[in-house]
Amino acid sequence: MSRLPLLFLVTAAACMVGGVMLGIGMGMAHDFRLMPVHAHTNLVGWASLALMGLTLRAWPQLAEGKLAVAQFLVSAGSALAFPVGIYFAVIHDAPGLAIVAGMVWLVGALLFLGRLVHLLVAPVRRPAAFAAAE
Template identity: 35%
Template structure:
């Protein structure tokens, strides 16, 4: 599977949505969603693009049995976190439940990526 393309395509979509949200806030002069906008650009665009570029630089990462799980978890979590922030900021009760669980999932996806990198790249025997 081409994890590099999956991550980078998803990152580009996050960038587009983040930019659109930023433009909307600028036009409307309502900056309530700034934290969600920032997290979408940093988590969605930067983090997912970095994962994609790492997969491109080190194709052995895609051979890991964890690669699919890490990819799905990273994409869902890195989108759910800013979405949860937006819901929390817009709702009357400001429930942070989605933000909390998505944040933990972001960390788990990163830990899985680190494990994959160490096993498949850093500790790999030179051929």
């Protein structure tokens, strides 16, 4: 069985821990300028990557092949870069990384959607044992 769903979940959990730590730090300092960084770390990093990983676990055929690995690299990489880019946009008025990471995140989301649609419309594959019995 592919370990790709677990890679999604480990990356998601790391984002969750980072988002929680950032939220606690902002609360302790009473400085909430980084709220968008906190929100995107939790939404894009934790929630979205975890849902992708759980989806791959529920439909293991989605975790097969090079496209699945590419989707992980694009999605996880951009989920980690996006909050960093938002930090630079908020604190240093430099939105370039946020824009690029957001566009790369969109590519990962489109890959995920495309793979789900392909699974939906693909013919049902029956195990070889059933085909041999016919």
